[in-house]
Amino acid sequence: MSNQTDIIIHEIEAEKLRRENLTVEELKKAYNKLAEHNFPGAERIKFIADLGGSREIAYHYELICKDLKEGNRLNISSSFDRHGKEGLEFLLCELDKTEDEEEKVNTAYLMAENLSKMKHRDFYIDFCDRLNPILALLLATKDSKLRQKVIIALGWVGSEREADILSKRMLIDEDELCRAWSASSLMQMSFHRIKTETICKLSAKAFMQAIEAEKDIEASAIMIEAAQTLFRKRWLRTSDIDNTDDEKVEKARKSAVKFLDKYDIM
Template sequence: MADLFNKNAREAVEAMVQKPEFSKEALGEEYRKLEAEGFPDGDRIRFISALGNSGEIAYHYQLICKDWEEETQLFLENSFDCHGEEGLKFLWEKLRKMEEQEKRKRAFTAYLMAVCLSKLKHRTFYTSYCDCLAVFLTELLEKEGEAFLRSKLIIALGWVGSSKEIEVLIKQMHSDEDALCRAWSATSLMQMSFHRVNKAVLQEKIRAEFARAILEEKDAYACGLILESAQTIFGKKWITSSAIENIELEKIEKAKKSALRFLYTK
């Protein structure tokens, strides 16, 4: 109880600390200056920090959306977690109001919210927001037809999902029509062990499922990625990242045999 009190007290103090004053007008002026200069790295990084330390959550999100639309890869979202719970509330309200024609923006926003939550694991509001987002992501996954957007949702689910979502990712690992999405599903199952799911519980639930996925996967690169996730979950070393990236078929096949031997033997 004392630990909980101290944790809540710390969060209250954090919330009371005033952030530096960065007005929307000042941020807008700085953004236009950076745009004219081609967004030099040092100034861009400082600007990203200023966005996160401002109270201009809506404007920060507006610039992030502009970056997504123009594919300029400025990574303005890297400081959005600094907005804390207010930022999560903002993103959640945006997600709830988005229409089907905004599905790209919706997937990117859900992914951003998951990224923020992965950085806010120590906060008391973490679990409730993760639970809400996990349900939302699961619903989107069921109807998303574009592989790239589906991969964003799958990755996000690995960061915020609980044991309830293990079966969702197992299904995607086995039945997704896109090879990379099947591989990302395995990676997301691995990510669960670093976030909200006890590793022992995960190992018990996915052992046979990983064996089946490794045995049935026809795409060599995807199979390599699934092997890499499995070896991380079970603390083994069957294959190197370079062998996967270079699609070294002989090494992938050797790792596959070793993994199946282990996974089928309890």
């Protein structure tokens, strides 16, 4: 049994070393070969793992940007977190260099997405705090789709300050999906940096006002779902949300508003 374990450990270490020693030329050759065959599944997954395990962070990032322009069909970004702290520093440098708004939002989103996988790392909080002011500035974009990505990213890395920003955004944003994603991102914060009880205290009034005022039925359902997760209530079933049952959403809205109004004065 011990010999078998030693063999497995040796194979893992050998594979790790192989990936670390991959050159950009070797990775480009592998990518071009995959492209010739329209990126077959198993080979594509292996290549993405090779990218994450390599030291060629700049080339990995280049392919991510290319893939995003093509609709993110290859999911090249899924292994970027393997670059760890060095990868995060690289992304911060890219954020500092680029003036293109879409690229800046996509890069910030990528960094936040990777940080959400690194909650256990000792550098997690520091990088979140370095990213948050950039995300706050990017919220000013007039492009609602880009704004949605910024709002989602804040849910992964935001602190109490950003919880206040999302609470306001849930009330004032002109785009219904941005309002809905603000509610979902407040819920996401409770899985990352902020305790659920703190989020509830910070956002109860905003949730009550937003749910009461929301005219879009789908956005209302998403807000109610986020609130009931945070406040541990059950006003709306998942099937009612998926099917957007107007009558049940309206009934849940009244229950949520009544509860949240009382919660705010507890």
